[in-house]
Structures are given as structure tokens and as C-alpha cells.
Amino acid sequence: MSTLRMTTPRLLALRTLLEDPERERYGLELATQAGLEPATVYPILVAFETAGWVCSRAEDIDAHEAGRPRRRYYRLTAAGVTAARDAIAAREQRSARGVSRRLAW
Template identity: 55%
Template sequence: MTLQTQLVLRVLLEDPEGQHYGLEIAKSAGLASGSLYPILARLEQAGWVESHWEVIDQKAAGRPRRRYYCLTRDGAVQARQALAETFERLAPRGRLFGNGSPGVVTP
């Protein structure tokens, strides 16, 4: 699993039952749309994410409709597990992280 995919999953897991649109995910993950949409497409093909188009009057809203993405129930479980496995591989026996939390480095 690529770092970019992990970033997308972390954003989606911040609100696992929420509806997230592409620009929101891209900004939160720090990714360009050219990187984001192929990741979302792969996650959708894998069954981790579902998507749907917003139903709005684009003229009245003054903007194009958005495509919303949300984690499936199984996708949320698998995403948490995949991120935990990645963390375990990168921080064996807590050597990289002082208290077992991502981002806390022990000198």
C-alpha cells in the first residue's frame, strides 16, 4: 500500500461514516487530484469505498455537482487493519515511536 493511499485512508477514517468529496480529501491528504482520483477508483474497485454524485441544481448552487465518497463497513475495517499492519512493520517493538503513537519519535 502506497503512502498516498494510506493518507487517503487516514482522511476517510477521521469520519468513517461521513460523505467526503474529492477536493476535501485532496486538501486534507495533501495530494493533487491527479494522484487522488486513481486511488479512490482502486479503493472503490476493491469494495473499500462507495461513491455517488450529488443531486443538485448546478445553476442554483453556482458550482458543479460533487462526487461523494464514503468507506464501506468492510472498507473501514480493512483500512484500519491495513494501517495498523503498516505501522507495526515500520515500528517493530516500538523502536521508532516512543509511546506507540504514530508521529512521536524517540531520540
């Protein structure tokens, strides 16, 4: 499992996935819940999957019958849950240290 540079959009996606780590979400649903644009969330999901933090599966439907494209569902892996919690904790620690260093004038 590799480490990823944590950007604000990646942290927002991780926080959303951690709300219910066992739940599968499709990309547009995750984007909406995280407050991100779909064009932002899909590269994030690819990076997370490459790092082993999420796994995905294609929906098993007939797209013509359903009247929409098949969805790809994403879910955190056990390693992803740990990595997500660590990344969020690290960001919170950095933020807390940054606040204490500010001058009060």
C-alpha cells in the first residue's frame, strides 16, 4: 500500500467514505455527499484504488433495460480504513499545530 499526498478534496472523499466504511457508493453519489465535482472525485477514486485503499466493482445490470449506464461501486478496504483514519488524524494534528503558532495581533 502506498502513501498518497493528502489534498483537501482527497480528505473530503475519505471523510465521506469513513462515514460508513462497509457501504458501497458510486462515484456521483460520493461526489455529491463529499461536496466535490464528479470530475474531481473519479481521479481520486482511481488513486485510492491504485494505492489499495478502495476496491470497486461494476454494477451487474442491463444498461439498456435500466435506462442508464452501469455504475461502478467503491468501498474502503480494511487497509483503506486505517490509511484514511491516519491521514485525517495527521491533517488534524498539523492544523492544531498551525493554530498554536499564529501570532495573536
